[in-house]
Amino acid sequence: MTDLLYVNGGTPLSGEITVRGAKNFVSKAMVAALLGETPSVLRNVPQIRDVAVVTGLLELHGVKVDADAEAGVLHLDPTDVESAHVADIDTHAGSSRIPILFCGPLLHRLGEAFIPDLGGCRIGDRPINYHLDILRQFGAVVDKTDNGIHIRAPRRLQGTKIALPYPSVGATEQLLLTAVRAEGITELSNAAIEPEIMDLINVLQKMGAIISVDTDRVIRIEGVDRLIGFRHTALSDRIEAASWASAALATGGDITVRGATQPEMTTFLNTFRKVGGEFAIDDDGIRFFHPGGDLRSITLETDVHPGFMTDWQQPLVVALTQAKGLSIVHETVYENRFGFTDALVGMGATIQVYKECLGGRPCRFGQRNFFHSAVISGPTPLSAADIEVPDLRGGFSHLIAALAAKGTSSVRGISLIDRGYERFTEKLEALGAEFSRD
Numbered sequence: 314m315t316d317l318l319y320v321n322g323g324t325p326l327s328g329e330i331t332v333r334g335a336k337n338f339v340s341k342a343m344v345a346a347l348l349g350e351t352p353s354v355l356r357n358v359p360q361i362r363d364v365a366v367v368t369g370l371l372e373l374h375g376v377k378v379d380a381d382a383e384a385g386v387l388h389l390d391p392t393d394v395e396s397a398h399v400a401d402i403d404t405h406a407g408s409s410r411i412p413i414l415f416c417g418p419l420l421h422r423l424g425e426a427f428i429p430d431l432g433g434c435r436i437g438d439r440p441i442n443y444h445l446d447i448l449r450q451f452g453a454v455v456d457k458t459d460n461g462i463h464i465r466a467p468r469r470l471q472g473t474k475i476a477l478p479y480p481s482v483g484a485t486e487q488l489l490l491t492a493v494r495a496e497g498i499t500e501l502s503n504a505a506i507e508p509e510i511m512d513l514i515n516v517l518q519k520m521g522a523i524i525s526v527d528t529d530r531v532i533r534i535e536g537v538d539r540l541i542g543f544r545h546t547a548l549s550d551r552i553e554a555a556s557w558a559s560a561a562l563a564t565g566g567d568i569t570v571r572g573a574t575q576p577e578m579t580t581f582l583n584t585f586r587k588v589g590g591e592f593a594i595d596d597d598g599i600r601f602f603h604p605g606g607d608l609r610s611i612t613l614e615t616d617v618h619p620g621f622m623t624d625w626q627q628p629l630v631v632a633l634t635q636a637k638g639l640s641i642v643h644e645t646v647y648e649n650r651f652g653f654t655d656a657l658v659g660m661g662a663t664i665q666v667y668k669e670c671l672g673g674r675p676c677r678f679g680q681r682n683f684f685h686s687a688v689i690s691g692p693t694p695l696s697a698a699d700i701e702v703p704d705l706r707g708g709f710s711h712l713i714a715a716l717a718a719k720g721t722s723s724v725r726g727i728s729l730i731d732r733g734y735e736r737f738t739e740k741l742e743a744l745g746a747e748f749s750r751d
């Protein structure tokens with residue numbers, strides 16, 4: 314299969330598709346299974362590359378993984394982890410951001426771990442300093458190597474009190490996965506409280522952990538001596554759902570997303586409505602549609618939960634190119650998440666990026682040299698172009714732009730999109746998109 318898609322745009326996407334479990338939860342729940350003394354079962358697992366990457370990592374560490382990909386069920390048996398060799402997982406360098414979350418579970422089970430350099434989307438520097446500080450505070454010894462880090466726990470990890478400088482999702486998960494089996498009490502302030510983190514807490518509680526989420530972003534964990542396996546159905550992917558919703562808006566279409574759930578999407582739904590999109594919520598999904606007439610420009614700021622999620626930003630910006638007037642988008646989570654707009658400008662969009670914090674409050678990136686605000690002027694018709702996928706969400710955004718544009722675009726590097734969108738070409742077909750592979 315080639316990595317190139319020819320998209321003949323200009324047709325509204327219309328029909329029904331299904332989203333399954335969240336990429337940003339499923340991979341973490343798979344890591345949590347390493348902490349159990351007995352096997353775990355995870356349901357509603359999507360067929361995306363990040364799941365395949367974490368499956369490979371777990372297998373290297375002696376976890377038996379049985380997958381029924383069609384049914385979306387994973388059986389994870391970690392009972393042989395102690396007898397497996399301490400694996401050097403260098404072959405997985407650059408594949409995703411998940412390897413760093415193996416630290417806590419592996420330290421508890423084996424006393425040491427090798428973690429390769431991380432992958433994931435290049436949307437900023439994405440340092441791991443919070444992760445390493447957390448691990449050191451639990452008593453781990455961290456040594457940087459040429460191609461990753463070597464980490465050891467000379468004795469049992471000790472509960473600790475930590476305040477994050479910023480409510481990082483990954484660092485909060487690092488802390489949870491480490492604290493549950495550390496000795497004593499751990500308290501994290503300024504924690505991230507994304508729905509995917511809450512579902513990870515659900516999983517850990519099923520395993521025997523004691524975790525309370527207090528007011529003001531404080532999470533308290535009482536360490537326990539043993540954890541068992543879990544049976545859990547993953548929460549659905551609110552980023553994929555919002556991406557298809559944005560595709561409906563940008564193409565003037567009507568898409569029912571089975572599996573999309575309202576509570577995790579409240580903030581997105583408010584914004585979708587302000588832009589002029591309409592939706593109807595049902596027990597088993599949400600219908601997103603363009604009601605006709607003009608879309609409205611908005612001012613938007615990305616933020617940690619319960620704010621407007623940064624991963625929703627890129628697909629929505631494509632729809633904003635079709636809104637009447639000036640929209641302002643201030644990206645406050647990543648310093649470099651507007652690179653994808655260059656291709657949109659090449660297709661006829663009017664988008665200017667700025668280093669200043671536009672539209673509201675100042676953010677961490679204000680006094681620095683980052684183009685992290687965008688002004689989008691619309692509506693502008695988009696025309697077909699040859700595009701190269703830059704990253705996961707940027708890639709999906711380019712795909713939406715190609716579907717909205719008149720004429721035939723070529724979109725190169727589409728396999729990057731498989732990292733977070735299950736069988737997206739089958740879904741495009743179901744929605745009436747016209748495309749072909751080279």
Ligand SMILES: CC(=O)N[C@H]1[C@@H](OP(=O)(O)OP(=O)(O)OC[C@H]2O[C@@H](n3ccc(=O)[nH]c3=O)[C@H](O)[C@@H]2O)O[C@H](CO)[C@@H](O)[C@@H]1O
Nearest residue numbers: 337410439440441442443444481482483484623624646647
């Ligand atoms: C696999 C996964 O779940 N990825 C999600 C996760 O990424 P990830 O967990 O990597 O994102 P974080 O919440 O950690 O990052 C937020 C900010 O904190 C900074 N930071 C983070 C860690 C650190 O040690 N030092 C530091 O400075 C980052 O550079 C970034 O500016 O949450 C992001 C924010 O919702 C989402 O966009 C990603 O889709």
Ligand SMILES: C=C(OP(=O)(O)O)C(=O)O
Nearest residue numbers: 410433434624705706733
């Ligand atoms: C930034 C993302 O993912 P990751 O953290 O896996 O790179 C994303 O899903 O948009």
